[in-house]
Amino acid sequence: MSQINVTRLPEHLTPDSRRVLIRPFLLQDAGRIQSISQRVLSLSDAQVDATLDLVMDEFGARHPDMRGILTRHFEMMKHQLPGHLMLSPEQKLLLGSFFTSEYALESAALFNPSIVAAPDQDGVPEGGVRFIMSLRATGEGHISSIEFRSGIIDADSKIIFDPVGRFVTEPERVESASFHKTLFQRKLSEIDFDNEHTRAVLEPLPENFTLPQLKEALSILEQGETRDMTRSSESIMLLAESNYQTRFSDRLPVSERIIFPSSPSERNGIEDARFVEFREEDEHFWAATYTAYDGRVILPQMIETEDFLTFRVSTLNGPAAANKGMALFPRKIDGCYAMISRQDNENVFIMFSEHL
Secondary structure: OOOOOOOOOOOOOOOOOOOEEEEEOOOOOHHHHHHHHHHHHOOOHHHHHHHHHHHHHHHHHHOOOHHHHHHHHHHHHHHHOOOOOOOOHHHHHHHHHHOEEEEEOOOOEEEEEEEEEOOOOOOOOOOOEEEEEEEEEEOHHHOEEEEEEEEEEOOOOOEEEOOOOOOOEOOEEEOOOOEEHHHHHHHHHHOOOOOHHHHHHHOOOOOEEOHHHHHHHHHHOOOOOOHHHHHHHHHHHHHHHOOEEEEOOOOOOHHHEOEOOOOHHHOOOEEEEEEEEEEEOOEEEEEEEEEEEOOOOEEEEEEEEOOOOEEEEEEOOOOOOOOOOOEEOOOOEOOEEEEEEEOOOOOEEEEEEOOO
16 A cells, blocks of 8 residues: 655635625615615705715725616615606715625635636646635625635645735626426425426426516416415525526636625525536536525535636435535546435435436
8 A cells, every 4th residue: 555645735715804795785675765765865965975975985995896886786776766756876876875785705714615627727837737716705694605716736736826806796697597397397396395386387388498487477377376375486486596697707806706695595605515627528517516505494506617707506406415515526427427415414425317
């Protein structure tokens, strides 16, 4: 048996509470939204200008395009305002700021790394490899998200991290791809919502359907819904919204790309992503299993990318996709995808599937 020497390297990754993400602060209480808006709109032009200057001085240096962010957040809440109002650009920005929040991504912890070779290896010194590392960042309220770091491992196994960017940015949501009806219905069955109502919603849909088509089918059956039917409709939408795509700008450095919870099943965190580079003769992509947590229920998910700019998120189907601790193998075994998993909180299992 040969001896393997292991050397602990001096590099350390530590959390930085100054890394903050700016997000919409969307209230559910329409009355509260209108009350806040009325108070802002009662300010004089001079007061609006002075208050907006304070906002820009306080937050502008921490986020790129602060005015663009506030404008987008205003657009998200303006439907709560009377339609006849004529607002100045400054009033719109200030209103947007009242429906904006910051989230310190790493204020609690930065941990659980996984590391893969980066898609782009151009210009790497001979014998080295450029890498991308994923990390679980946990912030206020114990909400977890996925962060990234990049760098090079040189021919002497020295790790050289790229500088960490000063800003952090969420990706844009891409219009959802189609859903496969058979798989969708199978997952509803696994979460105990395969019933007469859900079957009635799905039955008229084509085998591959889109989110707008699903919403239209639900709206047709909305009248006369009982409480149980409403719960079924909510479960259908939760499952649909848990399958989505996002895209980052290619101008963003790797360390400024943040995948923050964006679907109902993830509202309390994206936990423990484990990225691998999957390569077969006709397939080459990067993928990670992770756990979506809504505060009560966990949902095993898969995230896939070919460039670390566009990411496709989908739920995992099958009776064995029912717990945490999964990790995809980087190759097929006997023609099947393979994963290790934890089924009973005690043992490690291996799972196989013909469908990723």
